[in-house]
Amino acid sequence: xxxxxPQLSINIPSKTxxxxxxxxxxxxxxxxxxxxxxxxxxxxxxxxxxxxNVMKHSYxxxxxxxxxxxxxxxxxxxxxxxxxxxxxxxxxxxxxxxNKLIKRKRKGGLGVKLxxxxxxxxxxxxxxxxxxxxxxxxxxxx
Amino acid sequence: MKQFYIRSKxxxxxxxxxxxxxxxxxxxxxxEREVLKLIGNNIVKIVVNCNELTYISSAGMGIxxxxxxxxxxxxxxxxxxxxxxxxxxxxxxxxxxxxYDFLKDEQIALNKxxxxx
Numbered sequence: 001x002x003x004x005x006p007q008l009s010i011n012i013p014s015k016t017x018x019x020x021x022x023x024x025x026x027x028x029x030x031x032x033x034x035x036x037x038x039x040x041x042x043x044x045x046x047x048x049x050x051x052x053n054v055m056k057h058s059y060x061x062x063x064x065x066x067x068x069x070x071x072x073x074x075x076x077x078x079x080x081x082x083x084x085x086x087x088x089x090x091x092x093x094x095x096x097x098x099n100k101l102i103k104r105k106r107k108g109g110l111g112v113k114l115x116x117x118x119x120x121x122x123x124x125x126x127x128x129x130x131x132x133x134x135x136x137x138x139x140x141x142x
Numbered sequence: 143m144k145q146f147y148i149r150s151k152x153x154x155x156x157x158x159x160x161x162x163x164x165x166x167x168x169x170x171x172x173x174e175r176e177v178l179k180l181i182g183n184n185i186v187k188i189v190v191n192c193n194e195l196t197y198i199s200s201a202g203m204g205i206x207x208x209x210x211x212x213x214x215x216x217x218x219x220x221x222x223x224x225x226x227x228x229x230x231x232x233x234x235x236x237x238x239x240x241x242y243d244f245l246k247d248e249q250i251a252l253n254k255x256x257x258x259x
Contacts, residue, residue, distance in 0.1 A: 016168035020145050023166075023197070041197075041228060042235075048199050052167040098207070098237045107208030110200035110236050117235045 002079045006070035014055045014065040014084075022069070023048050026080070033073045035139065043078065043137050046118040049111040050082055050133050058086030058131065077120075077138040088126040089133070145169065147194075150176050156255050157185040158248060162194035165202035174205050181209065186218025189251040193224035198232060206242070219243075223251040 008029060012018050023044040030040035051067055059065040068083040096113040115122055121136040146169040147162040157180040165173060180188055190206065192198075210220055223245040225233065233239055245251040 016166070019166045019168055019199075020164050023164075038228065038231070042231075045197075045199060045232065048166060052199065052201065056167070098241065102207055102210050102241070105208055105211050107204035108200075110203055110207070113236055114200050114232075 002072040002074050006081075007073050008069075008071040010069045012067050012069070013063060014059045014061075014067055015063050016052070016055060016061070019048050019051060022051060026071075029071050029073075030078060030137075033078050035078065035137070039137070039140075042118045043080075046115045046135060046137075047080055047082075049115050050135065053089060053111055054082065054084045054086070054131075054133070057089055058084055060087075075139075077136055079134060079136045082133040084131050084133075085129060086131070088131050089124050146172070148172050148176055150180065152180070152183070152185055153252070154256070155185060156187040156189065156252055158189045158191055158252070160191045160194070161198075161202075164197040165195060166197070166199045167201040170201040170205060173202060177205055177209055181213065181216075184216075186213045186216040187255040188213065188218065188220045189248060189255075190220060190222045191224050191248050192222060192226070192229060193248075195225070195229055198229055200236070203233070203236060203238065206238070210241075219255070221245060221251045221254060223248050 010025065026044040026047045027040045030043045031037065035043065054067055055061060065086060070081040072079040096109055101109045115135065119135040120138050123134045125132050145164045148159065150157055150159045159176050206220055213220060221243040224247060225244055243254065245254065
């Protein structure tokens with residue numbers, strides 16, 4: 001069980017120029033929680049992808065919306081919760097075929113594939129017009 | 143503070159795009175414009191030199207993916223070179239390493255194009 005109170009909570013406006021900062025913070029939080037450098041970098045990328053999706057699909061790149069991030073940790077892993085309004089995300093649950101994306105000349109579609117490859121769990125839900133994205137990365141057993 | 147730098151050159155009808163720093167959804171438009179500039183000038187043999195690329199998200203990879211079909215239809219290709227281990231791991235996660243040539247240096251990548259022209 002993760003604690004109810006987050007280890008860290010951040011509110012940011014939906015501006016893409018803040019993505020690099022969020023990557024830095026997330027990498028730092030993961031490293032503090034004893035993930036390897038390589039895993040911390042990947043967890044940070046997963047958060048970048050999830051927030052980029054929020055800014056693009058839920059907020060249509062409007063810069064005056066808000067995104068809240070909460071980091072929860074325990075000895076077994078790290079849970080990151082992203083809370084946002086706007087259009088609820090709809091993601092294809094089928095696995096992404098990169099060859100089909102190339103044939104369709106698609107530039108998008110890789111973000112969720114990356115998140116699913118990196119994180120052990122990814123859940124999206126909407127409650128009372130508020131959207132939640134929860135992802136968990138467990139530590140490797142030694 | 144700038145977080146991403148891009149420049150390109152054309153040599154023997156082949157284009158080389160140099161990526162430096164942190165490439166994400168914020169600055170991906172600059173990468174796309176550089177790719178479109180080369181395609182617009184009928185340069186479709188493109189090497190993306192990632193020697194100084196420290197980070198790439200799916201936004202950047204989407205540009206490499208989204209124009210590949212058009213480029214291959216024009217008998218061109220995109221090859222990547224000088225990718226560091228951490229960035230290579232990310233390309234590998236999405237399956238790029240099975241679709242694109244990853245070469246250890248720029249000259250090898252350019253020579254591969256010369257060998258098939």
